[in-house]
Every structure is written in C-alpha cells, then in structure tokens.
Amino acid sequence: MKSDDPSRGIDRRALVSSLILLPALSAALLSSPVQAQTTSSASLASWNDGPAKQAILDFVRATTDQGSPKFVPADDRVATFDQDGTLWVEHPIYTQIVYCLDRVSTLATQKPELKRIEPFKTVLSGDGEALAKLSMHDLETILVAALTGMPVEEFEAEVKKWLETATHPRWKRLYTDLTFQPMLEVQQYLRDNGFKTYIVTGGGQDFVRVYSQRVYGIPPEQVVGTMGGTKFGYDKNGKPFLTKEPKLLLNNDKAGKPEGIHLMIGRRPHAAFGNSDGDREMLEYTGAGDGARLMMLVLHDDDAREYAYGPARGLPDSKFGRFTAALDDEAKKNGWTVISMKNDWKRVFSFE
Amino acid sequence: MKSDDPSRGIDRRALVSSLILLPALSAALLSSPVQAQTTSSASLASWNDGPAKQAILDFVRATTDQGSPKFVPADDRVATFDQDGTLWVEHPIYTQIVYCLDRVSTLATQKPELKRIEPFKTVLSGDGEALAKLSMHDLETILVAALTGMPVEEFEAEVKKWLETATHPRWKRLYTDLTFQPMLEVQQYLRDNGFKTYIVTGGGQDFVRVYSQRVYGIPPEQVVGTMGGTKFGYDKNGKPFLTKEPKLLLNNDKAGKPEGIHLMIGRRPHAAFGNSDGDREMLEYTGAGDGARLMMLVLHDDDAREYAYGPARGLPDSKFGRFTAALDDEAKKNGWTVISMKNDWKRVFSFE
Numbered sequence: 136m137k138s139d140d141p142s143r144g145i146d147r148r149a150l151v152s153s154l155i156l157l158p159a160l161s162a163a164l165l166s167s168p169v170q171a172q173t174t175s176s177a178s179l180a181s182w183n184d185g186p187a188k189q190a191i192l193d194f195v196r197a198t199t200d201q202g203s204p205k206f207v208p209a210d211d212r213v214a215t216f217d218q219d220g221t222l223w224v225e226h227p228i229y230t231q232i233v234y235c236l237d238r239v240s241t242l243a244t245q246k247p248e249l250k251r252i253e254p255f256k257t258v259l260s261g262d263g264e265a266l267a268k269l270s271m272h273d274l275e276t277i278l279v280a281a282l283t284g285m286p287v288e289e290f291e292a293e294v295k296k297w298l299e300t301a302t303h304p305r306w307k308r309l310y311t312d313l314t315f316q317p318m319l320e321v322q323q324y325l326r327d328n329g330f331k332t333y334i335v336t337g338g339g340q341d342f343v344r345v346y347s348q349r350v351y352g353i354p355p356e357q358v359v360g361t362m363g364g365t366k367f368g369y370d371k372n373g374k375p376f377l378t379k380e381p382k383l384l385l386n387n388d389k390a391g392k393p394e395g396i397h398l399m400i401g402r403r404p405h406a407a408f409g410n411s412d413g414d415r416e417m418l419e420y421t422g423a424g425d426g427a428r429l430m431m432l433v434l435h436d437d438d439a440r441e442y443a444y445g446p447a448r449g450l451p452d453s454k455f456g457r458f459t460a461a462l463d464d465e466a467k468k469n470g471w472t473v474i475s476m477k478n479d480w481k482r483v484f485s486f487e
Numbered sequence: 488m489k490s491d492d493p494s495r496g497i498d499r500r501a502l503v504s505s506l507i508l509l510p511a512l513s514a515a516l517l518s519s520p521v522q523a524q525t526t527s528s529a530s531l532a533s534w535n536d537g538p539a540k541q542a543i544l545d546f547v548r549a550t551t552d553q554g555s556p557k558f559v560p561a562d563d564r565v566a567t568f569d570q571d572g573t574l575w576v577e578h579p580i581y582t583q584i585v586y587c588l589d590r591v592s593t594l595a596t597q598k599p600e601l602k603r604i605e606p607f608k609t610v611l612s613g614d615g616e617a618l619a620k621l622s623m624h625d626l627e628t629i630l631v632a633a634l635t636g637m638p639v640e641e642f643e644a645e646v647k648k649w650l651e652t653a654t655h656p657r658w659k660r661l662y663t664d665l666t667f668q669p670m671l672e673v674q675q676y677l678r679d680n681g682f683k684t685y686i687v688t689g690g691g692q693d694f695v696r697v698y699s700q701r702v703y704g705i706p707p708e709q710v711v712g713t714m715g716g717t718k719f720g721y722d723k724n725g726k727p728f729l730t731k732e733p734k735l736l737l738n739n740d741k742a743g744k745p746e747g748i749h750l751m752i753g754r755r756p757h758a759a760f761g762n763s764d765g766d767r768e769m770l771e772y773t774g775a776g777d778g779a780r781l782m783m784l785v786l787h788d789d790d791a792r793e794y795a796y797g798p799a800r801g802l803p804d805s806k807f808g809r810f811t812a813a814l815d816d817e818a819k820k821n822g823w824t825v826i827s828m829k830n831d832w833k834r835v836f837s838f839e
Contacts, residue, residue, distance in 0.1 A: 210700075210706065287749060331708075340750075340753075341753070344753045348562075354562065355752070355753030355754055356683075356708075356751065356752045356753055356754070358753065362750060364737075364746065365746050365749050365750070366742075366746070367742035367743075367745050367746055367768055367772070374775055375745070375768065375771045375772050375775050376775070377745060377746065377749050377772075384736050384737070384750070385716075385736065390718075390719035391719075393719050393727070393729060394716065394717050394718070394719055394729065397639060397717050397729050398692075398714060398717070398736070399708065399751065400707070400708045401692075401693070401696045401707030401708055401710065402707055402708070416719055416727065419727045420719070420727050420729075423726055423727050423728070
C-alpha cells in the first residue's frame with residue numbers, strides 16, 4: 136500500500152497539456168444524418184468497431200435525423216457523464232481524496248495543533264496501512280477540513296495549483312492526463328451533434344469545476360456534483376465574498392444523481408454514462424424517458440492498460456467504483472450497453 | 488382588496504402568444520463592435536435614449552470589442568435577471584402566490600378536510616381582508632401544500648395548465664403576457680452579443696422553469712430560483728420518478744442570490760438586473776468582480792402604465808419588491824444604473 140500511496144510521487148514539472156482539449160471542431164451542428172456519420176468515423180477514432188461504438192452511432196442517428204421517429208430537437212439534447220472511473224482513472228483512490236490528504240499537510244503548517252489530533256495525525260504519519268483503516272467518519276472530517284472554511288476563489292486557486300504538480304503513482308503523470316481518450320471523443324461527438332454535455336459526479340461540484348472546461352471542454356455551470364453550501368459576507372473593506380461552508384446540500388451519488396440532475400438541469404437526459412452502482416439510478420432515470428435513450432457503463436476489465444475490477448464477471452472486488460453483478464444483470468435486462476475497456480477501446484489514454 | 492383578488496378574474500380563453508418570443512434573430516455572434524451597435528439600435532426599440540440605454544450599450548461595447556481593455560471572452564459572458572418586478576409585473580401579489588392560492592381549491596376537492604383547517608379555510612373563503620392578514624407561516628403552509636408532494640412532471644403539467652387561463656386582475660391578461668418588453672429586448676440583445684442569460688429569482692425554481700423557455704427564451708437549466716429537494720423512488724411498476732419534497736435547499740433571495748449563483752452557475756456574472764432590496768447582494772457580488780460590470784435596478788415610477796412604489800424617492804411603500812431609500816443610496820454610491828420605467832421605457836408591454 137505504501138508504494139501505492141498517491142501523495143508520494145509528486146514531481147514539480149510544469150503542466151503538460153497533451154490531451155487537454157480535442158482539436159476545436161466546428162461548432163456548427165450537422166443536420167443531416169449522413170454528415171453526422173461522416174464526423175463519427177473521425178471523431179470516435181479510439182473506438183474499435185463493435186456493439187458499444189455502434190450503440191453510440193445508432194443513438195445519435197436516431198435523435199438527430201429529422202426524419203427519425205425518435206428525433207430530438209437540438210435544444211432538448213442532454214447527455215450526462217459520471218466522472219471517476221467513467222471519464223478518468225479512479226484507482227487506487229479518487230483524485231479528490233488524494234487532494235484532501237495532501238491538503239492536510241498545508242493545514243498542519245497553518246494550525247500545528249492538528250499534528251496531535253486524529254484523523255489528521257494518521258494522515259500526516261504517511262503510514263499507508265493506518266490510512267487505509269480510516270473510517271468513513273474520519274474521511275468526512277478530512278474532507279470538511281480540506282474543502283470548506285475558505286473563500287471560493289481561494290479554494291479554486293489551491294486546487295488549480297495542486298493539479299499542476301500532483302501525479303498519479305502508477306503513471307507518474309498529472310491526474311488530468313489520465314482521462315479516457317475514447318470518452319473525450321464521445322463527449323465531443325455528442326456536442327458536435329447538438330448535445331449539451333454535463334458531468335454528474337459524486338465528487339465535489341466546486342472541485343471538478345476548477346478543471347472541467349480545460350480537461351473536458353465542459354463549463355462550470357454544466358458540472359453537477361456533491362454540493363456544499365456557501366455563505367455570503369463582506370471582508371473588512373466591505374467587499375462581498377462567498378465562503379465555502381461545511382453544509383451538505385446534496386450528496387450527488389446513487390439516488391442523489393437524478394435528484395441533482397433535476398436540481399441543476401431541470402430535465403431528463405437522453406444519454407447517461409457511468410461505471411458503478413453509484414450511477415445506477417441516473418441510468419434508470421434516463422432510461423425511463425420516451426424515445427431514444429442511451430445508457431452505457433464502462434467495465435474496467437483491462438489490467439494491462441488500466442485496471443480490472445468488478446466484482447461482476449469474476450473480476451476482483453473494488454473499494455471505489457463497484458461494478459456489481461446486480462448492476463451487470465440490470466444492464467442486460469434494460470438493454471444498457473456495457474463498454475469493455477479491453478475490447479472496445481483501441482486506446483485508453485491520449486499519451487499511449 | 489376583494490376586487491383586486493387575482494384568483495377572481497379567470498377567463499378560459501385560449502393561450503394568446505402575442506409577446507412570447509422575439510423574432511428569432513441569428514444566433515451568430517457579432518464580433519465587431521460596429522455590428523453590435525447596429526443590432527442594438529433595432530433590438531432596444533422600446534428604450535428611450537438616455538443614461539439607462541446608454542449604460543447597456545457602453546457595457547456591451549466594452550465587453551465584446553476585442554480591442555477593449557475590458558473585453559470578456561464569449562464563453563465567460565454571464566448576465567443574471569431577477570424575475571418578479573424586473574422581468575414581469577409583481578403587483579398586487581407575486582404570480583406564484585396566486586397560483587398557490589388557486590391551487591388550494593383543487594387540493595380541497597381531493598382532500599375535503601382542508602376546508603375546515605386553517606389557513607386553507609381562509610383561502611377558500613375568498614375573504615380578501617382575511618387573506619391579506621395571513622402570516623408568513625400561513626403562507627409557507629400554503630406553499631408547501633401547493634408546491635410539494637407530487638411527481639415533478641405532475642407539478643409541471645399543473646402549472647402549465649394554470650398559466651393558460653389565469654389572468655391578472657387589472658389587465659385581464661395572462662400573467663405571461665405581462666412581461667416588460669424593454670427587458671425582453673435587453674435579454675435578447677445580450678444573447679445576440681454572446682451572453683448567457685439567467686433568471687435568478689426568489690420564486691420557485693421549478694415554477695419558473697415551466698415557462699422560462701417560452702416566455703423569456705431561457706432554458707430550464709438557466710433558471711436559478713428558490714430550490715426544494717426532490718426524492719427519487721419507484722412507482723408500482725418499478726418505473727423511477729422524482730417527488731417534490733417539502734425540504735428547502737436554498738432560499739434564493741437577498742444573500743441567497745449570490746449563493747444560488749455560485750451553486751448553479753459557478754461563476755460571477757458580468758451584468759445583473761434587479762428591482763428591490765432582495766437583489767442588493769446579487770448586484771454587490773456582480774460589481775465586486777474586475778473589469779466592466781453592469782448593475783441595473785428597475786424603479787417602478789409609472790402608475791399610469793404599470794405601478795408606482797418604492798418606498799424610495801417618496802413613492803408609496805410596497806409589500807412586494809421594496810425599492811428602499813438605502814438601496815437607492817447604494818446604487819448612487821456604487822454607480823449602479825436606476826431604470827425609470829416612466830422615463831426610460833417607450834413601451835412597457837408588447838400589447839400596448
């Protein structure tokens with residue numbers, strides 16, 4: 136565990152932006168299905184031909200071809216994407232938790248008394264085994280300390296700075312380099328076909344917003360995440376500002392995902408992408424609408440290029456991003472498409 | 488008071504859509520300031536020349552002219568609008584409250600016991616004097632009964648149906664006809680210049696979303712309002728649905744407005760429009776940003792064409808939408824522009 140502790144491998148190299156954004160394609164919507172398909176061949180370049188790629192192409196054709204009985208007007212086209220495990224690597228631990236653990240060091244410099252208080256003492260010890268044993272309540276205490284109590288701009292600046300240097304222990308690359316190239320292509324392909332793309336994550340809304348535009352081409356207002364309250368106030372010069380409060384408004388996971396979608400978007404998506412039982416209700420809610428709907432789940436079955444975990448299909452169980460046998464059964468029953476990372480993706484990362 | 492009771496004048500005529508949407512202008516953004524100004528002359532047709540109109544033109548020129556030191560990239564352009572009293576008539580009573588009062592009749596048909604319970608008994612009596620004396624707590628009870636406890640689609644359908652027939656007691660017109668033509672023009676003008684327009688209202692987010700696209704050209708995801716929770720569940724056939732819960736997530740008024748803006752948009756607006764002390768914090772927050780900012784307040788000083796209320800500038804005091812002397816002072820101090828309905832608007836409504 137110790138060698139896998141993500142707070143270790145930090146190197147201070149400058150921001151590498153190799154896969155930040157796909158080439159800016161024309162924003163002009165393609166109205167003809169023939170044109171749309173032409174675009175697809177180019178823009179889904181990292182997908183192998185197969186049922187997953189075909190499901191995407193069929194869905195876009197059905198919803199954007201004016202002659203289709205399932206045509207959806209451009210203004211109504213909404214697609215939602217889970218983030219951790221769906222758009223980027225979530226192992227061995229969610230990136231945002233790595234941030235929070237790293238952040239404890241900075242906090243301890245400002246408040247030395249934390250060095251003697253649990254769970255901060257354990258985090259600062261760097262003892263991987265003890266860290267792994269922290270309870271959910273301990274993690275919550277760390278999250279509250281790392282994510283609240285400061286002005287929103289200060290929080291944004293801290294996260295931005297951290298993302299420029301923190302690296303993943305396995306690839307020794309920035310976390311924002313570890314997005315899945317095929318998923319970036321699907322997002323761009325949907326946008327090229329008039330869909331508004333949203334991130335719908337169990338992660339903190341304000342955390343993901345810091346890099347969503349740069350990494351996914353998704354603006355902050357299209358990030359739906361776990362939401363904390365803020366408090367409006369004035370500084371000593373009378374200038375107004377917002378402070379991040381330790382108040383949970385909505386836990387955007389499981390049943391919280393459709394609730395968050397209703398709150399932030401106000402309409403049902405036509406397409407939803409996830410990878411774990413935290414995404415089940417989002418896919419169910421999406422699938423309960425009329426007309427053409429696309430529900431997809433990423434299965435991590437590629438230990439060589441990324442990771443292999445389930446526990447469905449005999450894959451090892453996982454602490455984060457569990458793809459359970461029950462989820463697999465529901466996907467089969469409801470006609471959701473399971474994306475096999477191993478078989479459906481020509482390439483996992485852009486740097487490969 | 489009784490003759491002014493808005494739940495009276497209902498007539499069942501079909502939906503008149505005279506001012507629903509401005510002519511669909513090209514969505515292409517105008518990159519040159521010269522072009523932008525050409526558009527403005529046409530699109531601010533209901534504004535008299537004067538400081539208010541000039542402030543709008545100056546702001547758009549400063550933020551959209553690439554040569555301007557205050558240029559704002561198109562992706563960052565955000566403008567927020569209060570609704571009641573800023574975009575449409577708020578007197579003698581907020582439209583959403585009229586809806587809730589009307590809704591009590593329907594509820595009493597379903598649950599006859601309400602006829603014997605306060606505050607429903609008073610509402611059903613139609614006694615205007617007693618109605619006016621209802622406490623804030625009574626109103627909250629009515630709001631919870633009228634706005635929660637049903638699936639979100641059922642709520643939407645109810646509001647939609649009501650809006651097709653309910654009329655304002657003074658003009659005998661649909662409430663959605665009583666939007667201010669000059670404000671619709673400003674919204675369209677800003678959109679034509681690359682701004683994303685949002686409604687930021689103390690009213691219910693789900694209520695305003697029912698008609699925001701049709702009436703203002705603003706999609707549901709760009710409505711920020713007072714937010715209630717929903718609860719995900721399954722019907723007897725296993726179909727998932729969301730129920731509106733009597734749980735307040737955010738009261739989007741006063742300090743709640745910048746908090747709601749951060750939650751829903753995640754960035755500071757460049758322009759904000761209001762009309763009362765409920766909008767003060769939104770304008771302060773907008774004005775605290777760098778570069779060009781536009782803060783405007785509608786002053787209702789036109790009893791002949793609409794209403795006259797303050798209590799600033801010697802106008803009569805008001806129960807809803809109070810433009811106080813302190814707000815007037817703050818506007819002067821901070822360089823916010825006060826829009827005089829009487830002097831700045833050639834036309835108030837599209838039907839004039």
